[in-house]
Amino acid sequence: MKLYLYPALLLVACKGPSYGTEKEDTSPFTESTADSNSETDTDTDTDTDTDTDSDTDSDSDTDSDTDADLCTSAVDVVDDAGWLKNYDITIKNPLTNTLDSGTSTMESYGRSYTDNGDPAWLTYENVAAGATTWEAQTYVTCEYRGQAGLYVAQIDLTLSALSGGTPSIVVLSSPRMYMPADADLPSATTWNFNYTAPVELIPGMPSTATVSGTYTYQGYDSYELPQGGGRKNAHKFLQTYSVEISGGIIPTMVGTNESWWVEGYGLVKEVNLDTTGATFMTRDLTSYSGL
Numbered sequence: 701m702k703l704y705l706y707p708a709l710l711l712v713a714c715k716g717p718s719y720g721t722e723k724e725d726t727s728p729f730t731e732s733t734a735d736s737n738s739e740t741d742t743d744t745d746t747d748t749d750t751d752t753d754s755d756t757d758s759d760s761d762t763d764s765d766t767d768a769d770l771c772t773s774a775v776d777v778v779d780d781a782g783w784l785k786n787y788d789i790t791i792k793n794p795l796t797n798t799l800d801s802g803t804s805t806m807e808s809y810g811r812s813y814t815d816n817g818d819p820a821w822l823t824y825e826n827v828a829a830g831a832t833t834w835e836a837q838t839y840v841t842c843e844y845r846g847q848a849g850l851y852v853a854q855i856d857l858t859l860s861a862l863s864g865g866t867p868s869i870v871v872l873s874s875p876r877m878y879m880p881a882d883a884d885l886p887s888a889t890t891w892n893f894n895y896t897a898p899v900e901l902i903p904g905m906p907s908t909a910t911v912s913g914t915y916t917y918q919g920y921d922s923y924e925l926p927q928g929g930g931r932k933n934a935h936k937f938l939q940t941y942s943v944e945i946s947g948g949i950i951p952t953m954v955g956t957n958e959s960w961w962v963e964g965y966g967l968v969k970e971v972n973l974d975t976t977g978a979t980f981m982t983r984d985l986t987s988y989s990g991l
Contacts, residue, residue: 802829
């Protein structure tokens, strides 16, 4: 059973979107109603002039500024609302050592907030292939320590085969950049990542994932879009990663992920190789709407 945790580790280590419904807007920026109280000014205006402090409701306008700070991307379509993409997938069955076939759906949920209150784009993913099923909800932020790009900041994961449908909220100690900013992409080469994340892959067994690796931008490759979309140039990335889970739940996972991204369509293809170099998971776009 422990080998069924490997799909969950792929989501912790690699780009993967999300599950459920969009979170309630918990923005700390709410419109102040203090101005309506300013009518209570009396002759002691010298004291009540402190009601000018209530004019800090102008600060509440920063919620629009915060939304404005959410990035756009020509390559990954996290900022485009209303799209849905379907994929054919294969996932290695650890019992039979063969690839199970299945399907996956991704869609955009628009703007949301992480559990830390950071504004983020929210995407959804579900996967079903043989005995492996999961849903995941990924929160994508746009900047870290002055470096613009697309970053995975949080993943809400439900791995049904083990958790019985109980979600595990995975908040990364530092966001992982999986896509450079559009302006940086032509000159992007290699960048590293490392972080830890509390995970509870099996209910009642909390542990910590320590993740590290490297992304390499490999330039353009050719990809034929389905639905008569034609042949397009796809940005290709190679990611190597290592995931170690505290407590010895499973052995350290080392693998690679190759992914192809078409401007205006986002992720169209990926191939994951496991610790032994064998194919562990593949994904190919089959249809889309709203793009």
